[in-house]
Amino acid sequence: MSIVIVGTLDTKGEEIGFARDVIEAQGVDVHLVDVGVMGGPTVEPDTDARTVAEAGGEDLDALREAGDRGAAIEAMGAGAAEIVTDLHREGTLDGVLGLGGSGNTSVATAAMRALPVGVPKFVASTMASGDTEPYIGASDIALSYSVADIEGLNQLSRTIISNAALAVVGMSTNDPDIEVEEKPTIALTMFGVTTPCVKTAREWLEDHGYETIVFHATGTGGRAMEDLIEEGLIDGVLDVTTTEWADELVGGVLSAGPDRLEAAGNRGIPQVVSTGALDMVNFGPEESVPAEFEDRQFHVHNPQVTLMRTTREENVELGRIIAEKLNDATGPTAMVLPLDGVSALDEDGEVFREPDADEALFDSLRERLDTDVELLEVEAPLNDDEFARALTQKLHEYMQTAGSAPA
Template identity: 40%
Template sequence: MSHHCTDDQESVRDGNLSARPAAACGTVAIVATLDTKGLEASFLSDVIVACGRKTVLIDIGTSNSEVRVGTATEPGGGRSASPAELLKQIAETTRTNVADLLAAGAISAIIAVAGGKGSAVFGEIVSDLPYGFPKLLVTSARPALLAELAIHNDIILYPTLVDLFGINAFTARVLENAGRAIAAMRYVAAKQRRERKIVAITAFGVTTPAVNQCMARLAEAGVDAIVFPANGAGGRKMEQLIAAGEFDAVLDLTTTELADELLGGTASAGPDRLKAASRQSIPQVIAPGAVDMVNFGPPTSVPEQFRGRHLYSHTPYTTLMRTTPAENAAIGRLTAERLSQAQGPATVLWPAKGVSDYDREDGVFRDADADKAWLDAVKDNLMPHITTSELNCHINDPEFAEAAVTWLLKQLCHGGLSCADV
C-alpha cells in the first residue's frame, strides 16, 4: 500500500507542515518513521479517513534528516550526531510543531505507530500536549518502556505483541482497531474561565478518610476536587497540571512522596514535587499525610541497609518502612525549603494524633516523636509569611478536613470569586 498523501492527507517532514493548509479541527495527526513504518501509517490513515476524519502525516524518520548519524565532526565543516542525539533533535523539533498545530486548531487528536525508538520519540513529542488531548500509541516496544511512558503522560497504549513489519493478518487487526478508536476521539479545549473552581488533592489509602471529607465539604461549597494518588506518578502529573494552570488551589494532604524521594522508595515524584503551586501563586494547604512511611515492593526488594528497620507488609507487593525522627526532620526541612518559595497564600496544618491510618493510637506505625520531628523542622526552616497550625486531632478526623477546607475556601472566595455560601 502506498504511503503518499491523498486528498484527505497532509504531509509533514520532521514536524514541518507543508505549504498546503491543514484540514479543519477534525484532523488526526499520524506520527511515524515513514522510512520504516510507511505502510502501517498509510493503512492507519485509510482507516481514519474511512471513519470521516482527515489526517496529517508527521515523519520522524532519520533517513532524510539534515543532521547525519555519526560520531565525529566531518571534513569540510559538516556535522554528525549520534543516533540518540539525532532522535532528541527530531523529538524537540516535532514537539514544537505539533504544539503549533494544536494552537492553530489544526489537529484534535494524535496517534503514532512505532517500535522502541519511535515510541520514545513520541513520548517526548506529546509531553507538552494538554491532559485529555487524545494520544494513542500503537507500539511493539518493550513493556518497560511503555511503563515509563505511562508514568509521565496520559498516552493510551496499544501494544501490538507482534513486531511491526508491514501489513498482515495480525497487524491489520491492531491498526484497524486503533484507527477507529482515535477517529472517535477529539479534543475540546477547556474554557478559559471555568464556572467552578477546581482544587487538586493528594491521596493515599491511609489518608482516604481525610480526602473523602475534604471532597464532600468542597462539593458543598461548589468547588470541584481532582484527586491524585501520591504514588510518584500521581504527584508528577499533578505538578505538571498545576504548572499548566489547570487548578485554582492545592490541598496537598498527602506529601509522602517526599519521604520516598529522600530515602529511595518506589513512590518518589522526583525533585519537582511541591514546587508548581508556589510558582503559580495559587493557594495551597500542606499536611504531612503518610510521611510516616516509605514505599518498597515485596519484602525481598527492600534495600539491604533497611532490612532491620520497622517494616510492614501493606500488601504482598508493597512493603512500608516507618520513618525515624531524623528522617522525618529531613522531610520537614525539604518541605519547608520548597514551600518557602510560595508567592501566593500557603499554610501548613499538623495533626498531633497521627499522619496516617497506621499512625494512630495503637497503630503499627504510631510514633509521636517522629511526627513531631517533622513539625519542628518545618517551623525552623519555613519563611515567616507562611503560617503553621497545630491541630489536636488525627489527619483522618473530621476536624482536620474542616480546618483545611475552611482555610482554602477563604482564599478561593476572597475578592468576589464565585463560590457557594461557605
C-alpha cells in the same frame, strides 16, 4: 479535523500509510510527521524529518553520520514535541497516533507528553505490556499492545493498526454534548492511608460548590497534579498527602521528583498543605527492598507494596525541604499539622506510631517556615473529621480572599 501521525516513515512507511488510509476513509484529514533518521521516507510526509530534527536543535545529516540511535531518538522526540505543540496551537491537531516498537514509541510519546491533558493520544506499541511509565509519564496517553511486532501488513497487523486508527478518530470526534457547570477546581492528594481525611475534605468542598480532582500520590500522580497546576487548570490545592517527598529523599519507588510542591507556589494560587503519609517510604515486594535498609521497620501493605517507617533524622530533613518549598510560594499558603498521627498507620496502637519521629518533623517545620506561611496545629490524627474540616475551612477562607470561591 486532523489527526497527526508521528512515525518513522523510512522503516514503518507501509504501516503508517495504512493507518492514514483508515483515518482518511472516515473523512478525517491526516498530517504525517516523519521522525525517521535511517533513510528517506517511503510515504510522503507533511512534515519531513529534516524539519523535525531542526526543531529538536539538531541537523539530520549529522544524526545519520553519528549513528547514535539513542541520541537520534532523543533529538527527534524533542523536535516532534515542538512540531505537535505548534500544530495544536494553530488548531490543526485534534488527536495524535503513534505506531511501532521501542524507538517509535519513545519518539511518539515524547511528542504526546508535550500536549495538554485532554488532547487524544493513542499508541499501538510492542512496549505496551510491561513498564510503561517512561512512555506515559504523567500524561493521558492511551497505549495498546500490538501483540506482534509492527513490521509489514498481515491479517493481525491490519486489525491492530485499524483499531488504533479508529480509536484515535473516535476519541477526537466524540462530543458527549453534556452541559457542565463551571466551578472552581481544587486539587487534592491522597494515599490509601490518608483516604478518610481526603474523602471528608472532598465531600465538604463539593457541598460548598467546588469541583475536586483527587491525585493518587504515587509519583506520577504528584507530577500530574503539578503539571495541571502549571497549565492553569487548578484554582486551589489541598495537598494533604506529601509522602512523595519521603520517597524522593530516601530512595523509594514513588518519588514525584525534586520539583514537587512548587507549582502552586509559583502560580500564586491558594494552597493548604499537610504531612500526610510522611511516616513511610514505598517499595515493591519485600524481596525488592534494598539491602541497606534491612534493619528498618517495615509493614507489608499488600504483596506488591512494602512500606518502611521514616526515621527521626529523615523527618527533620523532610521538614526542611517542605519548609523551603512553601517559603518560596507567592500565594496564600498554610501548613496544617495533625499532632496525633500523619497517616492511618501512625495513629495510637498502629505499627508506625512514633511520636518522637513525628515531633521531629513538626519541630523542623516550626523552626523553618517563614511567617508568611500560616502554621496551624490540630490535636487530632490526620484522618479525623476535625482535621479534615480544619483543612477545608482554611482553604475556603483563602479562596474567598482571592476571589476564587464559588458564588
